[in-house]
Amino acid sequence: MIRIKTHKSILCILFSLTLFSCDSDSNPENNEQVSQEVLVTKEKLVGNWKLVSSTIDNKNVSPSEFECLKNSTATFNQDDTYEVTFLKLGSNSTTLCSRTVTQSGTYTVVGLNRVTFFNFDSEIELIDDTLQITSKVANGNEQQDQIDIFIRSDNSELGENQEETDNVETDNQTDEDNNDDTFDGTEVIQNILGKWKIDSDKDCLQKNTIEFKPQSIFEFIQHKKTFNRRDLLDYNVSVSYPLPESINATIIKGNSTVVFDTSAECQFIKTSTLEYIVKDEKTIALKNISGVKLLLENNNTIKLIYTFIDSNANEQVREFVYRKL
Structure with a gap:
């Protein structure tokens, strides 16, 4: 019985070493791929962005509301910091863009088009060549999704x-x-x-x-x-x-x-x-x-x-x- 157990233990150790060896061989290649994805994503992200579209519950916001929102901007820096500024109508005015909402903090690129943001309450996604920010807005007793789409400020459009x-x-x-x-x-x-x-x-x-x-x-x-x-x-x-x-x-x-x-x-x-x-x-x-x-x-x-x-x-x-x- 003892000899059988020892034999089994040796087999388990050898099997584990084999798996470890396979994982070790594949890690450098995986790491290189992830590093390349991070570089590509960061290159696409860093720079200045301008808001070009805003919808609430899949419907375009009104021209009067968009008059302020269209001046919203986002900036992502090489040092992993960002700032997003929304310009909105003032509470006592229908024309003056007197409300400014700014979010700032740091970000980490974790993969292809995958970014983790800190100090930001909304969801941010990189989709194709757009930056999409999804926020919750109150409509009576309901919460609706507001989706703001940004494109690079040097975009041909x-x-x-x-x-x-x-x-x-x-x-x-x-x-x-x-x-x-x-x-x-x-x-x-x-x-x-x-x-x-x-x-x-x-x-x-x-x-x-x-x-x-x-x-x-x-x-x-x-x-x-x-x-x-x-x-x-x-x-x-x-x-x-x-x-x-x-x-x-x-x-x-x-x-x-x-x-x-x-x-x-x-x-x-x-x-x-x-x-x-x-x-x-x-x-x-x-x-x-x-x-x-x-x-x-x-x-x-x-x-x-x-x-x-x-x-x-x-x-x-x-x-x-x-x-x-």
Whole structure:
């Protein structure tokens, strides 16, 4: 009996050593793979992120709420620290983004797209090239999931639209000089009343019109062939990432109404209702709008001059000719 037990013990020891040997042989390869996954994930994570979409209970948040949320950011540093800042509506205001919620701490990359966060109450996931943060929000007595999607701030979807230079901005601008209406422009007004069409053969741009109406009302309609993520963010539209194939939304912001429609020939149409001021025999300005001036060259031709600062902080000037219909 003793000899049998000893034999069995030797077999068990040999078997254990064999298993240990196999595990030891495989560990370096596994460790190398995990290390590579950690490097890949960290490279993807480190940098600046911008919020581009927010849903509550799988429904996009309202444009008024997204107006603040879209300015939320996330930053992940090489030293394993991070900071996520959410901008939200103030409790006593519907327009002022006065509430800031910041989460910060350290993170550890534990595998491919797997990150452990400290000092963060919400769930964070790296999915494809997005960073998704899931939080709980109260809705009466219920708790709902709010999912905020961030993309890298250098993502191509946030790039400039090729047609941007043909788009005249008429939102949230002021110019006190344009409020001077001491000149008696009665005769000029009689000459400019009516609709004018842009002199262009470009797709969609050629549909642009301006119209001078009584009581100093100015209607400006602009068309673009396509739109991008930045256009949607400008008008507080939250949509999923990547952009869905079908988008149809009408947004009213200030004095402008914008229609986004991927099924239309011109997918972006912006109608602005403004006030105009006749400054002298040749010059018409738009009230409270800086950078836009209209010059009456003759009774049938108006030149619209648009001055703006580009993304490189350089002043740019665009001129468009309109003919009276």
